Amino acid sequence: MSCLQTIADYGLRSMGIGERLLPRADFTLCQQFTLIGSGMIWNIYFGVLALLFGFFFANALALAKAARNPLARKPAEWFIFVFRGSPLFIQFFLAYEALVLLPRNGIEIFGITAEVSWLSRAWAGALIVLFLNTAAYSAEIFYGALRSVPKGDLEAAEAYGITGWNRFRRVEWPTMMRLAWPSYTNEAIFLFHATTLVFFSGFPAFRQEGDALYYASYFVDKTFNPFVPYPIVAFYFVILTLALTGVFGAINRRLNRHLPSNERSRVKLRPQIIR
Amino acid sequence: MFSSCADPSTLQGLNWLMCYLTTGKHLDFYWSFVTVLTLLAVTAPVALAFGFGGAMLARSHHLVLRIIGKGYTAMVRGVPDIVFFLFFVIALDQGIEWVMHQARCPDWTDPIRNGLEFRVCPQAKVPPNSAAQVWHSVYGFALAVVTFALVFGAFAANVIYGAMQAVPRAQLETAEAYGMSQGQVFRRVLVPQMWIYALPGLSNLWLILIKATPLLFLLGVQDIVYWARELGGAKTSAFSYPHPDWRLYYFLGLLVFYLLMTRISEVFLTRLQNRLSHGQATAAGEAQRKAAA
Numbered sequence: 001m002s003c004l005q006t007i008a009d010y011g012l013r014s015m016g017i018g019e020r021l022l023p024r025a026d027f028t029l030c031q032q033f034t035l036i037g038s039g040m041i042w043n044i045y046f047g048v049l050a051l052l053f054g055f056f057f058a059n060a061l062a063l064a065k066a067a068r069n070p071l072a073r074k075p076a077e078w079f080i081f082v083f084r085g086s087p088l089f090i091q092f093f094l095a096y097e098a099l100v101l102l103p104r105n106g107i108e109i110f111g112i113t114a115e116v117s118w119l120s121r122a123w124a125g126a127l128i129v130l131f132l133n134t135a136a137y138s139a140e141i142f143y144g145a146l147r148s149v150p151k152g153d154l155e156a157a158e159a160y161g162i163t164g165w166n167r168f169r170r171v172e173w174p175t176m177m178r179l180a181w182p183s184y185t186n187e188a189i190f191l192f193h194a195t196t197l198v199f200f201s202g203f204p205a206f207r208q209e210g211d212a213l214y215y216a217s218y219f220v221d222k223t224f225n226p227f228v229p230y231p232i233v234a235f236y237f238v239i240l241t242l243a244l245t246g247v248f249g250a251i252n253r254r255l256n257r258h259l260p261s262n263e264r265s266r267v268k269l270r271p272q273i274i275r
Numbered sequence: 276m277f278s279s280c281a282d283p284s285t286l287q288g289l290n291w292l293m294c295y296l297t298t299g300k301h302l303d304f305y306w307s308f309v310t311v312l313t314l315l316a317v318t319a320p321v322a323l324a325f326g327f328g329g330a331m332l333a334r335s336h337h338l339v340l341r342i343i344g345k346g347y348t349a350m351v352r353g354v355p356d357i358v359f360f361l362f363f364v365i366a367l368d369q370g371i372e373w374v375m376h377q378a379r380c381p382d383w384t385d386p387i388r389n390g391l392e393f394r395v396c397p398q399a400k401v402p403p404n405s406a407a408q409v410w411h412s413v414y415g416f417a418l419a420v421v422t423f424a425l426v427f428g429a430f431a432a433n434v435i436y437g438a439m440q441a442v443p444r445a446q447l448e449t450a451e452a453y454g455m456s457q458g459q460v461f462r463r464v465l466v467p468q469m470w471i472y473a474l475p476g477l478s479n480l481w482l483i484l485i486k487a488t489p490l491l492f493l494l495g496v497q498d499i500v501y502w503a504r505e506l507g508g509a510k511t512s513a514f515s516y517p518h519p520d521w522r523l524y525y526f527l528g529l530l531v532f533y534l535l536m537t538r539i540s541e542v543f544l545t546r547l548q549n550r551l552s553h554g555q556a557t558a559a560g561e562a563q564r565k566a567a568a
Binding site: 081082085086087088089090091093094097098100101193194196197200213216217220224225226227230233234237238241242 | 352355489503527
């Protein structure tokens with residue numbers, strides 16, 4: 001079987017398209033590359049969507065945490081503490097156990113039966129957990145940045161008569177983004193790394209449709225040889241990390257384009273936020 | 276555990292809960308918390324040592340050593356840590372058996388990696404097939420500790436390398452001007468001053484290490500996640516008392532345990548930070564000096 005044929009059969013296997021049975025014996029390098037690569041679709045799906053939704057929620061959380069009113073501040077503080085203070089692994093387990101306890105027949109709301117069984121499937125349940133988790137981590141980053149917006153900027157805005165929502169939209173928020181961006185890049189990278197945990201926690205892989213690490217460990221279980229599949233996963237993730245750094249670096253350059261070149265903050269990889 | 280638990284008629288309400296939570300399986304569950312704490316206690320210093328070594332290598336003037344050190348520190352940047360956890364445990368296990376095989380059975384002719392199998396001679400098995408179950412557990416735990424130490428050593432090496440770079444150059448030059456040798460500068464000036472710069476990163480790392488302990492479950496150690504699943508599940512091997520699916524409550528318990536660990540560590544680390552800032556040439560040290568004066 002040629003490699004192109006393998007790619008046609010297994011390239012989209014993680015989405016349930018193509019050959020149904022996974023290879024069982026005589027694993028070729030091509031098969032391993034293809035299947036693990038097809039698993040990366042899941043990692044990217046989880047990472048991109050969680051990051052996208054999480055970004056907006058994180059902004060709201062950061063503002064709530066910086067608010068004077070304890071009714072807004074306390075819930076945000078607790079939310080951030082719970083999600084940052086506990087392992088993502090436990091969060092996955094807990095969410096799965098909670099979601100499978102939902103009634104099987106759906107919940108009745110206003111006479112309409114809402115189907116809920118899909119919530120315990122990985123594509124929805126794990127995405128929700130990742131979304132809440134990244135929102136908490138990003139909110140802490142944004143909150144820190146919001147607190148370090150230079151006092152002079154705010155005073156200048158006031159001197160021009162810019163106050164309230166306008167001041168936030170035109171002065172505070174852009175500066176907050178600019179200050180937070182290098183840390184946020186790190187958060188994004190480690191969120192993508194965290195997506196590998198999904199199928200190793202409570203969430204089962206439906207019809208053997210798993211992520212990159214799921215297929216890699218499938219090969220290791222079959223061949224008892226960790227020296228090929230895991231480096232392949234590593235290879236894919238290094239590429240993903242480089243791509244992310246590129247995209248976020250471009251945004252960072254745009255955010256800093258008004259500054260003289262020696263004052264611009266650079267995106268630096270600091271492996272500090274695995275969870 | 277309590278004698279009153281033997282009488283089923285008294286088992287109601289709180290009394291029942293007390294009896295349920297002290298069954299033999301539950302005592303095993305509580306012991307597994309000790310396993311996790313042991314892992315933390317053993318891994319933290321070993322990882323710190325690995326990190327220190329890695330940072331020293333990365334600063335070395337010798338090209339080969341520097342490449343090794345930089346490679347080690349760069350290892351964790353682009354690749355998910357869980358890949359390393361899964362990889363190292365099997366790789367170390369096979370590596371040890373391979374070395375034992377070479378040493379004990381030099382005239383074994385069959386290939387070790389034959390198709391889908393990894394087969395060494397019986398004398399090279401670690402631990403030996405005849406060993407008691409407890410040794411297999413200990414060996415599994417030791418492998419987990421080494422794996423954690425390797426991965427977290429790489430993280431720590433990053434932090435310590437950065438901290439060594441952060442020590443003001445003038446301090447080192449002054450020491451050199453007094454005629455200290457390279458080793459003396461390193462021991463007497465660089466290392467004592469480095470810690471205050473390393474502490475925020477290392478604190479962060481400690482919190483991450485706490486949060487990484489559930490991964491022990493993936494490495495096949497019977498840790499708290501394993502027991503929570505077994506005891507909470509309705510049909511598992513640790514099944515001793517018929518009950519519906521209670522895993523949610525067990526995992527809520529674990530969540531509280533981790534939140535408490537995080538909170539206690541944060542309080543303790545803040546104190547340590549204040550302590551170490553005393554008399555240092557940093558903003559925090561300066562603030563302390565002003566407050567006292």
